[in-house]
Amino acid sequence: MADIVLTADRTLMSNYRGKEFLGFASTVPPNVVPDWFFERLFFPYVRERGGLPLEAPYGLRKIEAKLLEGGFDVVTVRPDRLKRWLRGARALGVHAMDPFGVGPSSSTFSRLLKSGEPYLVKHFKAIFQSPEVRRAKADGLRIIVGGPGAWQFRYWPEAQEELGIDCVIDGEAELVLVDLFRRAIEGGELPRFLEVPPSMAPSLDDIPEIRNPSINGLIEIGRGCPRGCAFCSVTLRPLRWYPLEKIDRELRVNSEGGVDGCILHGEDVLLYGARGVIPEGDKVLALHRLAKSRARGLGWSHASMAAIAAAPKLMEELSEIIIDGDQRWWGAEIGIETGSPELAAKVMPAKARPFKPEEWPEVVKSAAGIMADCGLVPACTLITGLPEETEDDVIKTIELIEDLKWFKSLIVPLFFVPMGRLKGEDWFKAEQMTASQIELFLICLRHDLRWAKAFMDDYLKGKPYAPLLKPLYKIVIWATERRARKEGALLKAPGEGVRPPIEATAPRRC
Ligand code: SF4
Structure with missing residues (x-):
């Protein structure tokens, strides 16, 4: 007791x-x-x-x-x-x-x-x-x-x-x-x-190391984020990256406790050890070599579109470390938030750095191409209902998501919640949704339901229990789809979309 x-x-x-x-x-x-x-x-x-x-x-x-x-x-x-x-x-x-x-x-x-x-x-x-x-x-x-x-x-x-x-x-x-x-x-x-x-906020010395294994081997590599988005509270905290030795001690707790996977947790894993917003390749590679030496499967909690778009070569090298006989892809949660360069400039001007906010849609499309080539399959978030969002901003977001139909990913839209520097603003409510915002949600739902089926196939490939679980997972997806159709959410059949050549979407560096 x-x-x-x-x-x-x-x-x-x-x-x-x-x-x-x-x-x-x-x-x-x-x-x-x-x-x-x-x-x-x-x-x-x-x-x-x-x-x-x-x-x-x-x-x-x-x-x-x-x-x-x-x-x-x-x-x-x-x-x-x-x-x-x-x-x-x-x-x-x-x-x-x-x-x-x-x-x-x-x-x-x-x-x-x-x-x-x-x-x-x-x-x-x-x-x-x-x-x-x-x-x-x-x-x-x-x-x-x-x-x-x-x-x-x-x-x-x-x-x-x-x-x-x-x-x-x-x-x-x-x-x-x-x-x-x-x-x-x-x-x-x-x-x-x-x-x-x-x-x-605690200093590195005040942050203890876990004594017992974490779910799926998740461990922090640092806290805080340098990008300063107005709607985010994480960014108000100081940026701290943990030294490799501290990370290794937690990796060992998990591996010795029988957890053979690892999820590296940071607001932008690619910025591990960086002082600014440009990934420092040597540090990121050393982190991944270490993690992969202790865990068979490796994933990320979060990364940013801009860091991925800024470091295609590094992504390739990371893919060579991560993808092996034990895993064919890895996941991360990544914020798109908006497809509107104007809104990006207002509420998340540093999210695109080292690119310009005006290039945000191209940054996202370029990063999507790199991820698809490297085997990174993300769950992306959007925010609608930001106080400064206009109808035109929502339409630009719809256009961006339409351009990403081909991109193997989940895209999850969310309503604006007053946090970070926008803590004093009003909540956005479902009843306030405009026709364009509803359309945006439906496009995302269609995208997600279609790719969810592909994820199930990936997850279960080669698993002895796949023949039993596969039909069951598909029944759940079918039931969700049926419900959404009943609510009028899936009026149109989803299209496959065609991936554009990367050169056509590559943003310029600032
Ligand atoms: S990039 Fe992500 S974690 Fe960083 S401030 Fe923006 S929303 Fe927050």
């Missing part, structure tokens, strides 16, 4: 069968497929050893490491094991990714499919509504919530009350965590909502 128990909902306590992309399925609402079946298919629970999960979300592992460093008795468990672990515990820490379903993917699916709340919301709430948590709460358990989705509680404070959450921490928590949990277990006062300001 431990004083502090850490957990995350079941959609996060999964390694998605080793395929991070399948995690997207947790953002859709329950559908025609029975829940138990859908959950086992897309986000089955991580395996356990000795009653503890073999892998857990990286953010939770960082918290666990910091609390262990602080001398606490702490354990990380699956939510279905809380009954056993909460006996005698004095504090419960819960990791939140998208607790209210307003993240990019979940809000898109639920609005387009006009269904209920996504799986990740349902399972997040289920933790607090479980009889064991309610019972422990009545006996004095203190509950602290943190993680990338903690900011959402600022907009739904009443939900914090309803769920019995004593404290929410938003931001990098390393410098406040030990004190907060000490107060929690000693019965001291806790702030209802603690926003950790960028000035309290």
